[in-house]
Amino acid sequence: MTHRIIHPEGWLPAKGYANGMLTRDGVLHIGGQIGWDESKRFVSGGFIGQMRQALKNIAAIVEAAGGEVSDVTRLTWFVTDKQEYLAHQSEIGAAYREVFGKHFPAMSMVVVKELIEDEAVVEIEATAHLS
Template sequence: MTRRLISSGSRFEEEIGYSRAVVDGDLVWVSGTTGYDYARMTIAEDVVAQADQAFRNIAAALAEAGASLDDVVRVLFIVPRREDWEPCWPVVKRHLGKARPTSTLIHAGLQTDAMRIEIEVTARLPK
């Protein structure tokens, strides 16, 4: 299998020079994904809404690769504000509860103050 690049259509990918996801062999790496609605280039103020949108963005990239959130084996969360993490737990469980991937949380600043969560995943293509 050859390396395949997947774009979400976000202007950030073109301007910065990266892909939303890369498929290589049976693995899919999805870039850190925020809660932007790329069709409208808007972002909700609420961290829970942002987390849900980020998972929808990730799911779309995985679907294009031939995988789903159920195929995720690793997830990295970046949350600037500690108090924002716990409200996101139900969203995480809804999207990743079946896969139960390994997980890491980092508290760090993001590209803009409007971004309140960023999620990166690695998935294995189903056989």
Template sequence: MSKQIIHTDGAPQAIGTYSQAVKVGNTVYLSGQIGLDPTSMEMVDGIEAQVHRVFTNLKAVAEASGGSLADVVKLNVFLIDLSNFALVNTIMAEYFTQPYPARAAVGVASLPRGALVEADGVIELNA
């Protein structure tokens, strides 16, 4: 199977050596998104705004791949402060509906650009 590189201006441009997403067959691998505004490429302020921006960025890439957040089967969330876990759950419920994707939440020491949260995921598209 060949791989297709997914790109959208609705999410931040890559800040490293990676693609926004890669599609292989019906599976899409979403690269990690942080709270960067895709227009300014600046970090939004505060944890709540960053969590919203992360999910908005993931949504844009998912849609560019031909899917949606409803197609996410696995989500990984990285937080520099796990005390924000409940906030992530609350905001995530605004972007995802049941049945929710499988998920991991991991506490990390730091993230790119001083981000407070990052998330990546895997989408399975309908054939």
């Protein structure tokens, strides 16, 4: 087998996609994570709450694969409101550090009109390299 599907224990099933795909050489591709929890319920707190939850979801997938957040090498963010993101930089930084500490992988930010889930205001995908 050249890859293994990664799905954290206790999460509702992913339908039509994999949360994580771990390759034989240790590259973990993490599908876009939004601000819902393991039961697919959106958390409160608007952009900051959803962003924090999306990062927690990424951390859970990395840990389910046997890694840690410091193994994440890339994050791609998709946001629906550029102005909201820019207006809350200090809160965003604090929420980010709650989950990822002072680990700052390569990142890209893309502003999009909307996301598939109507309630979602941010989606973050990641790549990690596990030993």
